[in-house]
Amino acid sequence: MSKAAAFKFLPRLSASRGYADHGWLRTYHTFSFASYYSSADTSFGPLRVINEDNIARAKGFDTHHHREYEIFTYITRGEIVHRDSMGNVEVLKRGDVQYTSAGTGISHSEYAGDKSDASILQIWVRPDESGLTPTYYTRHHPEESKTGVLKKIITSRDNFGGAEKLKAVPRQDGKEELIPIPADVDFYATILKDSGDSVQHVFGKKAGETSRDGSRKRLGLVHLVMSSGIRKRSEPAPAGGAKLKVTAEDGTEQVLEEGDGLKIEAREGSQLTFESVGDRSAEFVFFDMGER
Template identity: 45%
Template structure:
């Protein structure tokens, strides 16, 4: 594969798994719960990207997890988290809560207050098994994310990644994966250079901020491109799998008239 070789595989929003349970409206990028598609079960260490909307005073009761890195990225509303490690916290827009489940935790997540909570729940497979359970929170303002890719999650062994429960900078994840976020203004384009070793994988997701929509994608419009490869156009809820040579540069441009909230994952 040459340095310019980049392959795009779109993941349209209306082809994601989805369910409306009344209290929960959810989309699944990967196979999850009752949704199974062997074409969409994992990508690198990524295992779950669920875009959830939970009605006020409802949520996920206490349940257990093992051997996954699990984090929540809050888009709107407030999410109450309780777990068996003694953590009790309400997180809101801009907050990221990371749980390294390791040898086992139990937790619950509920919509807090009188408004629906909209958040993305993301899981990755850790590189090492039987880790001790740990918990982290991070906060990122809208102003920080305006027209720049902000590192939200980074590998736990990266330089300058804090392992304090609360700290500045990205949350540590025990997987070869990073996640960036931006609020991209109309007419703006951001470049992201992939790491220079090993064949790279990336996934770009446009957050569905304009409301739950199981039909054709609408809202903000984003163009993802790279030198030597035909780009793809995404709208809210859409994503794209990317396989690229090390050192490739991805360009993410806002081609519409609305601010786009975009997540960019990079992994081995």
């Protein structure tokens, strides 16, 4: 990618995602997952999974095993009951982020609460290292803390300044503290309440590097949450839903509707603008990543 072509936008529209309806679960897959396979969409940088799930009341994922992935759940609606082999038992609500570094192996289950169905984003990232000790973090980010702000939630553990400081990061009850991830990934979330509201992002450099000459490639991915509800594939898109316009500093732009994603190739130090252009609040997540 030359200096003249500082940005490349690669839309991942909702209608092209993988989809499965299991009765108790409606799920959309940004990347190849389970029985869905797309050779063009197996991963993006270190990102391996973004599933947008609607789970029926009191139903969910029975105990199953993971290893060698960083797994986090972003709750957008309802409640999720989490249990795992490390002894963690929690009820997670809208605004919560539950993060597990699976490392050498963990088992867990996730169920919707018994009052209503629940909607989540389930995200997997490949770590930079293998054989890590499994760890668990939860954080709560109130609505107002993400409104009109590109709120950083997860960042490379290299940003924490050494092993001792990393050990001091709270595992649970950490409120809004950052979660460390063993990968070159920053994860953000935002809510833009009104049409015309906007936020900006400047692509960062790899953690631990001091130079920034604009020559290094960065990857970005933005996903606009289906805030009107995770509908069945056969159901029409809602009238007057959320819309998000993403604009690069070179004028490249893309308008996203609910469930749409956008993969971005950029340079460190380059800038994006995110603007709500729909009739409903736009809630989205964003990743700033290295190429691996």
